[in-house]
Amino acid sequence: MSLGPGALVTAYGAIACDLDGVVYRGSWAVPYAVGCLEQGRRVTPVVFATNNAARTPTEVARQLRSLGLTAEPADVVTSAQAGAAWLLQRLSADEAVLAVGGDGVDSALAEVGLRPVRSLAARPAAVLQGWARTVTVADLADASHAVAAGAVWVATNTDLTLPTEAGLVPGNGTLVAAVRNATGREPIVVGKPEQGLYDAVAKRVGVPISRLLAVGDRLDTDILGAMRLGVDSAWVLTGVDGFAQLAATAVVPTWVLPDLRGLLSPPQACSVGSGSARHWTAGGVSAHLRGPGMVQIEGADEYAVHAASLAALGRTVVLALRAEGDPHAVQVGATFDEVLGALRENAPGQYGGSDPN
Numbered sequence: 001m002s003l004g005p006g007a008l009v010t011a012y013g014a015i016a017c018d019l020d021g022v023v024y025r026g027s028w029a030v031p032y033a034v035g036c037l038e039q040g041r042r043v044t045p046v047v048f049a050t051n052n053a054a055r056t057p058t059e060v061a062r063q064l065r066s067l068g069l070t071a072e073p074a075d076v077v078t079s080a081q082a083g084a085a086w087l088l089q090r091l092s093a094d095e096a097v098l099a100v101g102g103d104g105v106d107s108a109l110a111e112v113g114l115r116p117v118r119s120l121a122a123r124p125a126a127v128l129q130g131w132a133r134t135v136t137v138a139d140l141a142d143a144s145h146a147v148a149a150g151a152v153w154v155a156t157n158t159d160l161t162l163p164t165e166a167g168l169v170p171g172n173g174t175l176v177a178a179v180r181n182a183t184g185r186e187p188i189v190v191g192k193p194e195q196g197l198y199d200a201v202a203k204r205v206g207v208p209i210s211r212l213l214a215v216g217d218r219l220d221t222d223i224l225g226a227m228r229l230g231v232d233s234a235w236v237l238t239g240v241d242g243f244a245q246l247a248a249t250a251v252v253p254t255w256v257l258p259d260l261r262g263l264l265s266p267p268q269a270c271s272v273g274s275g276s277a278r279h280w281t282a283g284g285v286s287a288h289l290r291g292p293g294m295v296q297i298e299g300a301d302e303y304a305v306h307a308a309s310l311a312a313l314g315r316t317v318v319l320a321l322r323a324e325g326d327p328h329a330v331q332v333g334a335t336f337d338e339v340l341g342a343l344r345e346n347a348p349g350q351y352g353g354s355d356p357n
């Protein structure tokens with residue numbers, strides 16, 4: 001797919017692109033992601049922004065290159081880097097910071113001229129806490145002692161769980177809760193949905209944060225964070241969340257993209273059916289509100305039409321469904337999920353649903 005005139009990507013100063021569920025899932029590339037990002041970045045810078053603090057930008061870039069992207073470490077912003085940037089504004093150069101987490105945390109601190117330490121003996125002025133498989137109870141005890149003694153406490157993110165190929169494991173939010181329980185204090189959080197990571201992306205490419213398009217698969221982090229900041233967002237259906245989650249939350253993305261080909265397509269305007277606010281069309285697909293919580297979608301059986309059109313429809317229809325009453329009463333399973341089911345038959349494995357993994 002090539003970049004068309006008026007492509008969505010051309011409307012923004014930079015793309016803050018999530019990784020898991022957007023660029024890859026586990027060890028394989030999400031279909032169309034690599035080609036579309038390579039095309040899109042010819043006109044608009046793409047920064048890969050991840051809540052994962054365990055890996056260094058060099059390691060992330062290496063993985064992206066293995067998928068076929070031309071990524072360099074400078075194209076990656078991690079929540080550990082966002083945390084280090086936040087700390088640098090409040091500490092003096094070379095101050096000791098207790099590094100809890102993997103290499104990603106140490107390297108982010110060292111990169112900005114702070115001094116990562118692994119022991120309380122160095123009298124750390126701050127704690128930067130991120131997830132790593134190697135974090136121990138002793139590390140959490142040290143962090144608790146430092147925080148209780150007044151150290152500035154920054155958490156890279158507070159995702160409660162972390163998806164792995166073997167299933168969910170405790171994420172950084174769960175480890176942060178351990179320190180919170182021990183100290184009664186609250187950390188500064190920099191990862192999505194908080195502001196720090198978006199700030200770091202905007203600074204990296206030198207554009208105002210308002211010119212970003214945040215691209216992600218998770219409504220409660222990627223999209224919520226953008227929404228709070230007034231930043232436009234593109235929610236992609238290749239990861240964790242599907243329309244069932246959208247209908248059950250107050251989070252509303254600016255755009256809905258079945259996959260990243262939507263970045264290269266012109267955004268589709270919705271028109272409201274004449275004489276009734278219960279009929280919408282976009283690019284050959286139309287939706288009719290047939291009764292409380294029931295939407296019938298027509299013209300969605302042709303994949304090419306659907307991919308270009310669902311973006312605009314998704315937002316409008318979901319807003320309308322909410323306006324009808326309790327969003328939890330919406331029978332999403334009888335509507336959008338049917339459409340997604342048809343898509344999955346055409347292209348198995350490409351479209352995220354309600355499966356949390």
Ligand SMILES: [Mg+2]
Nearest residue numbers: 018020021217
């Ligand atoms: Mg993701």
